[in-house]
Amino acid sequence: MSQIESFKSGFSASFGQLIAEQTGLAIRPSAQAALYQKIFQRMQVLQLASPEYYQLMNSKTSESDREWQHLITLLTNPESYFFRDKEQFSLLKNSILPELIQRNRSTQTLRICSAGCSTGEEAYSLAILLTELLPDQEQWNIKILGVDINLEVLQKAKLGLYRSWSFRGVDGRIQQRYFQSRGHEYQIIPSIRQLPQFQLLNLVQPDFSATAVDFKDMDLILCRNVFIYFERSTICAVLDRLYHALNPRGYLLTGHAEVYDQDLENFQVKVFPESIIYQHPNDPIAVQE
Ligand SMILES: C[S@@+](CC[C@H](N)C(=O)[O-])C[C@H]1O[C@@H](n2cnc3c(N)ncnc32)[C@H](O)[C@@H]1O
Known part of the structure; x- marks a missing residue:
């Protein structure tokens, strides 16, 4: 043999x-x-x-x-690209982020996570959107956290250097405005590159608070195209951890249909034409009743 x-x-x-x-x-x-x-x-x-x-x-x-x-x-499969899923990004741009900005205007803080961020396209897309939506961004305390289990992709994310394949479907204006050409590649401009922090985190580990990663009190978590690779029982456990990492009324956005057959009773399910999004309730007890 x-x-x-x-x-x-x-x-x-x-x-x-x-x-x-x-x-x-x-x-x-x-x-x-x-x-x-x-x-x-x-x-x-x-x-x-x-x-x-x-x-x-x-x-x-x-x-x-x-x-x-x-x-x-x-x-792991590191496939990602900028503004992946136009519909979901338009929901973020037109409804979710403006609502969060309005809600947090008095504290001027905003905490967002790209969970399973791969090479960083998702976190940088969020950073670009926020830059466009928040002209007084310097006065805000913004956290954009990108976490992944794969160290190699995180190193690429920090570098912010991308081939043209990462821009498929991206508006030419965005590419011109936020990227600098570097030979055959494009690097994200420094003002956007300094916004996200990329850190190693295994979403499957039982307790995020036991790590050095500040993954709590989030207003918005994107965890897209990650659950598709997980066991059913793992999805349930990770959803619970993400729920606890959200602020009351914070949002979780997953890939379409990635969690549709899961027990989502903790969340309020909000249906928009562009996508479903899951909201942490204001009063968690009220949802269970
Ligand atoms: C297909 S990519 C998705 C990237 C991005 N979210 C998107 O939708 O374009 C999936 C990512 O999930 C990460 N991943 C898989 N298992 C993970 C785990 N247990 N904890 C954290 N990240 C994980 C992989 O390393 C990979 O970078």
């Missing part, structure tokens, strides 16, 4: 379970073959047989943390 065959027969199920526990990622039957290849690739780099590799990944050491980062880079 070849090494990869013996890996497939002996360790696939326990590895799938370990990956789901650590990252929330569900390994669908159609993705099994690709998973074998990716894990096998890492075993070869480290020159470890499957039992030793499993042991490493199941240990709580700095070496296993480093190896999880390598594997996560191979397992």
Whole structure:
């Protein structure tokens, strides 16, 4: 039996379970073959047989943390682009952000998170929208937090350098105004680049407050095209954490139909022509009654 065959027969199920526990990622039957290849690739780099590799990944050491980062880079899908889903961005621009700005005008604070931010296009799109909507932005205390489980994408996000593929569907005016050409790539201008903070965070971990990431009291959380990769039970747990990270009347925007079959009783579901959005109630008890 070849090494990869013996890996497939002996360790696939326990590895799938370990990956789901650590990252929330569900390994669908159609993705099994690709998973074998990716894990096998890492075993070869480290020159470890499957039992030793499993042991490493199941240990709580700095070496296993480093190896999880390598594997996560191979397992996650970083696909993103600016103003992804025009309808949802128009809802944000025309209704949600103006409402939040109006509501918070007395405190002049606004806290927004792009959860599963990948290479940063979503967080920078929000930063551009806010810049357009808030002429007195300097007087506001604005937090735009981008979090992701994959360190590699976060490093790219901080750099803010993009190929033209990230601009598909983007209005030429936006690209001209907020990006500078750098050879074949485009870099976000400094005034927008300094707005988001990008930090490592695993949405699946039980308690965000136990981390150094200031993921609380959010007015708006975007968590789009992330739940599609998760196990059902993981989606439920992450939704609960996002709910608790929101301010009363704060909003959660997910990808279309990503959570439609979940228990969303904590939230008020708001239906707009452009998209559904979930709102933390003013009085949480009132929604449950
Ligand atoms: C397809 S991208 C979506 C990017 C962006 N939200 C968008 O819609 O364009 C999915 C991102 O979710 C991240 N992700 C997957 N599992 C995660 C987890 N457990 N915690 C945090 N981020 C996660 C991946 O690393 C990846 O960057």
